[in-house]
Structure formats: C-alpha cells, structure tokens
Amino acid sequence: MKKSIVFFFFIAFNLYAQVPHRPTMEVADEIGVKAPRESGNRYSIFRDKENKVGYKRNDTVIIKPIYDEIDFRQSVLVLRKDKKRGVANRNGEILIPITLDSVYVDYNTDAIIVCDKGKYGSFDDKGNSILPIKYPKIVYSNPVSNVSLVKNEKENTLDIYLFDKKTKYTSNAIFLFTNAMFFSHEGKYGLFIDGKQTLDFEYDAISIDGKPIGSSYTHLINKNKFVSQKKYLNIYIVEKDKKFGVNFQEKVIFPVELDKASYDNIRQIVQVEKGKLKGAYLVNSKKIIEPKYQNIYLDGTQYIELKENNKVGMFTYALDTVIPIAYDDIQIQGFNSGFKVMNNNKKGWFSRKGEEIIPIIYDDIEDFSLSNLKDVFSVKQDGKYGLINKKNEVLIPVQYEHIFDKSDLLFVVTPEPERKFGLYNSYGKEILPAVYDFITDTDIQKSKTILAVRNGKYTLVDEKLKIIFPDEIIEHSYLLDTNLLKTPPSIHDNAYLRLKNIKNRVGLFNEHTGKLEIPFEYDDIIQECIMDGKTLFLTLKKGKYGIIDNKNTVLIPNSYDNLDLTFQNYNEEYKIFPAQKKGKYGLIDNHNKVILPFQYEHIAKLSYDNLFKAKKDGKYSLIDEKGTILNAGPFDDIANFEEDETLTFYKGDMKVMNKKGIFTGLQGKMDIHEGYATFDILKEELIKALDSKEDDLLKTFANNIAPSKHLLFYINKSRPDKNDLLYLNIEDIKEKYFQNLLEFKYQKWNNYYKKSSLTKVVDYTIYSSGIVTNRRATDWAFGDSFLEKLLRNSLKVNGYWISTYFMYSRF
Structure with a gap:
C-alpha cells in the first residue's frame, strides 16, 4: 500500500543588545507621510499646486510651502x-539656516551633524553648536555626554572631543551611551560621564552588565x-586582576574585590559574589546587601529572600x-496570596505582611481559595488532606486522599482501598457523603448538574445543590x-439529558432549569x-x-412501528x-x-x-413528498444525497443521479x-463481536468499518489529486x-483489557x-493503543462510520 494515503487524510480532509542602524548622511528623498502626534496636535507635511512643500499643525500652516522637501527627523524638521x-523645530522656527550641503540627525543622540563645502560641524536639537563647522568628518556627536568623534583620515583613527576640546586620546574601540x-587607552579602560573622566585608565574591563562586550x-x-x-x-561594573567592582554613577558601591558581579537591567538589581557569599545592590531603593549571605532569591517584583546560617527570611x-x-x-x-513557611519539616502560612496565619504544624499547606470561599487552605497531615480557614478551623476533616475543586464545588476522595467520593459546596458544607464510586459533572459546557454513582445507580445534584433521583438512575x-x-449541547442550547430509572422508564432532565421536563413514562427517547x-x-x-414536544405534548401518538427525525x-x-x-411505509407530517x-x-x-427512497417489489425508486416518482429505477439501493448528487446501485453498477432524478453520466462498478x-x-x-465465542461477527465488523468503493468515491471527490486512493x-x-481484531480479542479482551474503557465511556x-x-x-485512548488507532478519529462518510486506521503511516 502506498504511504501517500496518509497525505490525503491531513490535506484533503483538513483533519484535524540594541545596536541601532546608522543612516547615511544624505536626507532621504521621500516625504514623511506618518506625521507624529503630540498633546492633541497633528503635524503634517503638504504640497501646493506648484509642488512646493509646507508644514502645518492641524489646519494651521506653520511653514509656508516654499521648500522642495521637508522631512521629519527625530524632534526636528530637515x-x-x-x-x-x-533645520527647523516643530514650531517652524529655523534652527540652522538653509545653506548646508547635507544634514544628518543621529537616532541615538538627537545630535544634528551637518556638512557645508566639505567641512563638518554638529548642533543639538535646539540649534546650539556642539562643534563648529570646520572638521574633515564628524561621525558622532552627543550633546548629553558632551562627546564627539572626528575621523582622522591620516592616522585612520578617531579623535575624541570632550565638549569642543580635542583630547589626547585615540581609540579603535569606543563604547558610547547617552550619558x-x-x-581602552594603552591597554587599560577608563570611564567618562557627562564629559568628565570618572574612572582612570587602570581597569582590565568595564561593562554595563558584568559580561564581556558581545561578538554582536x-x-x-x-x-x-x-x-x-x-x-x-547608572551602573558600571569594572574588572581588575580578575576581581570585580560596582559603581553607581560616580559612587563606588562595591570595591574591586568581588569574584562575580552581574546587572539585571530589567529588575534593576546588581548581584555580586565574594567567595561563596552573595550580596546585591538594589538600584531603585539604593539599598546595599553586603555579600555575607549563603543565598539571595529575588522574585523581581516585591520580595527578597536572604539565607544566613542555613535559615531564611x-x-x-x-x-x-x-x-x-x-x-x-x-x-x-x-500574587498577594502569602508565604508558605517551613521549619523542622512542618509547614504553616504567613500573610504578605509577615503575620502568622496558620501555625507551622502541617506536613503541607496550599492556598485553596475559590471565588465564593476566601482564605481557605488545603492541609496535609499523615498523608491525608482536609480544608481549614485562616482561623485554623476545620471546614473539611483531614481524612481524604485527595480534594479538588471544579466550578466552585469541592470533591473529596477517601484513601484506598475504599476510594469513595463525596461532595461539598463552596462553603465547606457536605452535600454528598463520601460513599460514592464516582462523582462528576455532565459533559455540557459549564454544567451545574452533578452525577454521583454507586453500585451502578446514579444520584443527581441540581444547580441549587439539591439531591434528586437518589440511587434511581441507571443510564x-x-x-x-x-x-x-x-453531541453534548453547549450552554446556550437546550440541555436535555436522557435519564433511565430503575424501572427502565426514560425521561428528559433539563440541565438549564434543573427540572425533569419529560416524565419517566417512555421506553426510550431517541432523537x-x-x-x-x-x-x-x-x-x-x-x-x-411517536413524537412529543418539550412540553410533553403529543404531536404524533405512539402508534407507528417505525419513525425517525433524520434530515429534518x-x-x-x-x-x-x-x-x-x-x-x-408511508409519509406523515408533524400534525x-x-x-x-x-x-x-x-x-x-x-x-x-x-x-426519499421508496421500496416496492424489492426495488427502490426516488420520490418526493407527494409520492411523485423522480426516477423509477429500479435500484437495489440509493445512498444519501451529498450536496446535489447521490449514488444509485443496481446489480453491481453505480450511477450518479441529481436531485431531479437525472443521471449525470458518472458511473462504475460498485455496491452500497x-x-x-x-x-x-x-x-x-x-x-x-468481541464477546462472541465465534469469530464470524468480528469478520463482519471488520468489513463494515473498512473503506468501500462507495465511501472512497466521496473521499476521492473532495481531493484535487485522486490518484493515491486508486x-x-x-x-x-x-x-x-x-x-x-482477532489478536486483540484473544490476547487482551479475554485477559487483562479494562473493558469499561470501551463499554462505559460516552463517545x-x-x-x-x-x-x-x-x-x-x-x-481518549480507548484504554489500548490498537483500539485508539482503530476507533479514534473515525469518520462518518455518506451516512456510515469507517475507521481511519488504514490511513496511519505504519498500517
């Protein structure tokens, strides 16, 4: 078998360190079309009929349209x-006259670097001069740090200027920041802040986070x-002789005697180590934790845990x-829950203010608060669980193997070997004692109906937690x-749950209303x-x-041998x-x-x-509701319509027919x-078939869930490439x-397979x-890997269920 059949199953079926870019010196030719907004003002650039460009705020013209181009650049206009x-400012005031050959505005510094007749100068965004227009090439200028870099073409180096004075330093690796x-100079690093030297050239390295400058x-x-x-x-980490120090601005926080130092810029925390001891500097609060602790745990938001002499606080x-x-x-x-505190292998609970709420006496404790139940804790003692409140008062006795919540209800499970289930409300009041084999809600979304089963009989608990039908329901x-x-209905649909009582009578329970709306008076309710x-x-x-409505009004009395609601x-x-x-057989209406x-x-x-297909003298015809024959056939059978076509079968031949009873010309050898x-x-x-002593039923079952030419016709029809299925x-x-199936029957079904995985679970x-x-x-795995492959993801095609096991790649 070709492996490509797996392909159609999925295809045809649809199953399921900032380094900013440095722009060129020339201003771009495009006009900025996305104008910035400031305090309710909308700035925009416009052209007049002569194709000249102006600038306005809202509807007020700030710069008349006399220019060939105006471009937004950072906080200024070029x-x-x-x-x-x-250059002009946003108010239209000229900062630098329109006499220059080129203008470049640095993204990182907002400095304006200009060129006029081959000479360069720089200005801040207010138009104040940083360096006069006399230099061969300015590649960087910063009005905050007061640093500028001028390219020395002869030496192929960068001359460093502080304010407007050239320094004695040159470097081929300069790291620049806003302030x-x-x-490095002669192999050692120094630091300058706001244009002033704050650290001499005596360090092996300077970093901003404790890590070497990256390869990026x-x-x-x-x-x-x-x-x-x-x-x-603000933070600078320095290194000398394999030791580290930490400075905050110009202040030394930790001298150069640390073994490790790292800065978390997001949380604004510097963590340090000296020997095996740890410390930290908290930038926001400017607090120093000296390196004398065994461990420091930082949650990054509110709390710091310090460990000293094997104790924590x-x-x-x-x-x-x-x-x-x-x-x-x-x-x-x-978040805002509290602290679990442990001493001598026992646990208690403290508030976020450090107040003891639950004494340190339990094996374990967890916050168990619900929407209707606040300040409640699950506690464990001697392997059993219970619930207490913040006064250490018992809500649910500490005697259960497990307690879990669902939809603000509390389910309890007793220990082995009994393993029984009980139910409490969200206030800790017992609703059902722990004597049931299992308790669950129904499969409707957000259902409030609870089902409790023992000895094969169900008890219902309605939305108001009232016990109804105690031990009376068997299905x-x-x-x-x-x-x-x-399909289980959604919360918005009619939520009718079919119930069969111990007298084998069937009724319908409305999960929305919590009432038995159809009484227990029927042998069955089907569709x-x-x-x-x-x-x-x-x-x-x-x-x-017969047929009734949801008021139990009889529309069609129970007088027919067969009846169904299919395709309504x-x-x-x-x-x-x-x-x-x-x-x-005949046709009747809902009256x-x-x-x-x-x-x-x-x-x-x-x-x-x-x-409809109607059978007479052993053969089918296609008719409408009036009995008009649309195609007399004769046919051995007619399949369900898919869109506007159906398949007809007669003596091994198949023909395609439309809703008017006309053959379309498609045909082939095929049985239904x-x-x-x-x-x-x-x-x-x-x-x-699995329970049968004989294997004939199992063979029939295998034939019925395998694909047929009839069903493959429709699968093929939905695919653009039909060759694989041939x-x-x-x-x-x-x-x-x-x-x-034979192997499963004799090796697993008749031995160790848990049959309830197939017989008791609703599909x-x-x-x-x-x-x-x-x-x-x-x-969902049907309790066995083979059954999972055989039954899971089965498909219903043209009215019949088939297994998709044959579509698995390892089939």
Whole structure:
C-alpha cells in the first residue's frame, strides 16, 4: 500500500543588545507621510499646486510651502530648497539656516551633524553648536555626554572631543551611551560621564552588565571603530586582576574585590559574589546587601529572600523585614496570596505582611481559595488532606486522599482501598457523603448538574445543590440529532439529558432549569430536532414510535412501528417523516396527517430536501413528498444525497443521479456500503463481536468499518489529486482489520483489557470543517493503543462510520 494515503487524510480532509542602524548622511528623498502626534496636535507635511512643500499643525500652516522637501527627523524638521538644507523645530522656527550641503540627525543622540563645502560641524536639537563647522568628518556627536568623534583620515583613527576640546586620546574601540563613554587607552579602560573622566585608565574591563562586550558588536567596531547605544547608564561594573567592582554613577558601591558581579537591567538589581557569599545592590531603593549571605532569591517584583546560617527570611526591595531570618524555607505563594513557611519539616502560612496565619504544624499547606470561599487552605497531615480557614478551623476533616475543586464545588476522595467520593459546596458544607464510586459533572459546557454513582445507580445534584433521583438512575446520555450525531449541547442550547430509572422508564432532565421536563413514562427517547422554537423528541412506548414536544405534548401518538427525525431542517415549521404501520411505509407530517399512503416496503429520507427512497417489489425508486416518482429505477439501493448528487446501485453498477432524478453520466462498478449509521451502534457491534465465542461477527465488523468503493468515491471527490486512493486494496484492508481484531480479542479482551474503557465511556460525534468524527471527554485512548488507532478519529462518510486506521503511516 502506498504511504501517500496518509497525505490525503491531513490535506484533503483538513483533519484535524540594541545596536541601532546608522543612516547615511544624505536626507532621504521621500516625504514623511506618518506625521507624529503630540498633546492633541497633528503635524503634517503638504504640497501646493506648484509642488512646493509646507508644514502645518492641524489646519494651521506653520511653514509656508516654499521648500522642495521637508522631512521629519527625530524632534526636528530637515528642510531642502534649491539643493541646500537646513533645520527647523516643530514650531517652524529655523534652527540652522538653509545653506548646508547635507544634514544628518543621529537616532541615538538627537545630535544634528551637518556638512557645508566639505567641512563638518554638529548642533543639538535646539540649534546650539556642539562643534563648529570646520572638521574633515564628524561621525558622532552627543550633546548629553558632551562627546564627539572626528575621523582622522591620516592616522585612520578617531579623535575624541570632550565638549569642543580635542583630547589626547585615540581609540579603535569606543563604547558610547547617552550619558557616558568608555574605551581602552594603552591597554587599560577608563570611564567618562557627562564629559568628565570618572574612572582612570587602570581597569582590565568595564561593562554595563558584568559580561564581556558581545561578538554582536564586532562588525561595527571593525567598520566604524565605535558602538553607539541609546541607553542611559547608572551602573558600571569594572574588572581588575580578575576581581570585580560596582559603581553607581560616580559612587563606588562595591570595591574591586568581588569574584562575580552581574546587572539585571530589567529588575534593576546588581548581584555580586565574594567567595561563596552573595550580596546585591538594589538600584531603585539604593539599598546595599553586603555579600555575607549563603543565598539571595529575588522574585523581581516585591520580595527578597536572604539565607544566613542555613535559615531564611523575607524582605522587601527597600530591605524592610517581612519575616525574620529564622526559618528553614519560605515560599512566595501566588500574587498577594502569602508565604508558605517551613521549619523542622512542618509547614504553616504567613500573610504578605509577615503575620502568622496558620501555625507551622502541617506536613503541607496550599492556598485553596475559590471565588465564593476566601482564605481557605488545603492541609496535609499523615498523608491525608482536609480544608481549614485562616482561623485554623476545620471546614473539611483531614481524612481524604485527595480534594479538588471544579466550578466552585469541592470533591473529596477517601484513601484506598475504599476510594469513595463525596461532595461539598463552596462553603465547606457536605452535600454528598463520601460513599460514592464516582462523582462528576455532565459533559455540557459549564454544567451545574452533578452525577454521583454507586453500585451502578446514579444520584443527581441540581444547580441549587439539591439531591434528586437518589440511587434511581441507571443510564444517562444525550440524544441523537437529525444527523444521527450525539453531541453534548453547549450552554446556550437546550440541555436535555436522557435519564433511565430503575424501572427502565426514560425521561428528559433539563440541565438549564434543573427540572425533569419529560416524565419517566417512555421506553426510550431517541432523537431530537427543533421546530418553530420547540424541541421535538422521537419516543418509544410499548414498542411503538411517536413524537412529543418539550412540553410533553403529543404531536404524533405512539402508534407507528417505525419513525425517525433524520434530515429534518432546523426550525422548519412543517416537517414530513417516513413512518411504518402494519408492515408498510408511508409519509406523515408533524400534525399526524398522512401525506403518502402506507403502501411501500420501506421509505427513508435522503436529504434535507424532501427526497426519499421508496421500496416496492424489492426495488427502490426516488420520490418526493407527494409520492411523485423522480426516477423509477429500479435500484437495489440509493445512498444519501451529498450536496446535489447521490449514488444509485443496481446489480453491481453505480450511477450518479441529481436531485431531479437525472443521471449525470458518472458511473462504475460498485455496491452500497454496509455499515453503521451511529457510533454507538458501531461500539455495540464491536462489543458483541468481541464477546462472541465465534469469530464470524468480528469478520463482519471488520468489513463494515473498512473503506468501500462507495465511501472512497466521496473521499476521492473532495481531493484535487485522486490518484493515491486508486492504489488502495480494500480486501487487504478488511483482512488486516480482521487479523488485528482477532489478536486483540484473544490476547487482551479475554485477559487483562479494562473493558469499561470501551463499554462505559460516552463517545460523542462532532462536525468540524466538513468532517464528521468522534470525540470523548475522558479515556481518549480507548484504554489500548490498537483500539485508539482503530476507533479514534473515525469518520462518518455518506451516512456510515469507517475507521481511519488504514490511513496511519505504519498500517
């Protein structure tokens, strides 16, 4: 078998250190179209009819349209007129006359570097001169740090200027920041802040975070001989003779005697080590933690844990004591929750203010607060759990193996070997004692209905936590819809839960209202559909079928041998149903009026349009609701319509027919698929075959869940490339399904397989992206890897369920 069949399963089915860029010296030709906004003002550049450019704030013209170009650059405007350039501020005031050859505004410093007749100068963004226009090339200028770099073409170096004075220093690796500069001179580093030298050239390295300057700067250093960053520095980490020191601005925080130092710029914390002891500097609060602690834990927001002499304490970032250094361990719990404090292998709880709330007497403790239950703690003692409040008062006794919450309800589980379940409300009041085999909610989204089971019988707890039907229910499920799909309703849908009581009578419980809206008076309730705002239900009573609405009003009495709600349009007021009476089929409407006399051997609805297959003298015809024959056939069978077409079958031949009963010309050798219309029937037949002493039923099951030419026709039709499926050997697939099922039956099913994984778990069916497949809320692997491959992701194609096991790459 070609591996490419796996491809169509997924394709055809749809299953599921800032280094800023340095721009060129020339101003760009484009006009800035995204004008900045400041305090409600909208600035914009405009052109007049003569194609001249002006500048305005809102609707007020600030600069008349006399320029060839105006460009936003940082906080200023660059003007061009007659190939000359100048600079204005946002108010339109000229800062630098329009006499220059080029203007460049540095992104990192806001300095304006200009060129006129081959000479360079620089200005700040107020138009004040930094360096006069007389230098061969200025590559950097900074009005904050008062540093400028002038290229020395002869020496191929950079001359360093402080204020407007040339220094004696040159360097090929200068690191520049908003307010500072450091570089090496004669092999040693020095530091300049605001144009003044604050550290002499005596250090092996200077860094801003304790790490060597990264390789990401190498290409810029090689190209420009400097790196510029738009970053204001307060912290400097210096290194000398493999020891480190820390400075804050011009102040020494830690002298050069540390073994490690690193700066976390985000949290504004410097962490240091001296020998095996640790310390820190808190930049925001300017607090020093001397390196004398075994460990320092910083949460980065509120608290610092210090460890000394194997004891810990908790402090604020201002170094105020929250919990003194006297405990074995302290753990911060959630946002504003508190602290779990441990001493001598026992645990208690402290508030965020350091107040003892729960004494240190438990094996474990956790915050268990719910939306309706505040200041509650789960505690563990001698391997058992309970709940207490902040006064250390017991809400749920410390006697359970496990306590968990769901939708503000508290579920408890007793220890082995009994392992029983109980239920408490969100205030700690017992609702159900811990005597049940299991307690769960239903599968509807946000359901408030609780199901508790013991000895195979269910008790319900409604939304108001009232116990109803105590030990009276033996089955619960949702109903099939008009597509024969079983899907748990959403919170917005009608939430009718089918219940069967100990008297084998079936009723419907509305999970929204918490009431039994259809009493226990039916043998079964099978399907539901919507009609004119009401819900219709197909019922079985004394072996006869009928239809009621959600008020239990009888629309069609239980007088028919067969009846179904398949292919009924949502909310359509008038509906027509195939029905059987005294061995013959006809059509009736929802008023129990006979539309087509009972004269056929079988009738089934084939689409949401009123199209039916009707059988007479052993052969089918296609008819409408009036009994008009659209195509007399004869046919051995007719498949369900898919969009506007169906497949007809006669003596091994298949023809495609449209809704008017006209053949389209497509045909081939093919028989209709024999299989299962619902996933529940599929599971029932599998269980029956696995339990059978003979293997014939298992072979039939394998044949029915394998693909057929009939179903592959529709799979092929949905694919743009149909060649892969031509290589499928259907008989080989059926045989492998059968052999694998035999192996599972005799090696696992009859020995150690947990059968409840198949028999007790509800399988739902869903429609998604044009695909009908199955889902389950629990035990999604069906308790076995083979069954998972065989049953999970099964597909419903043209009314029949097939296994996608043959699509696995290792099949």
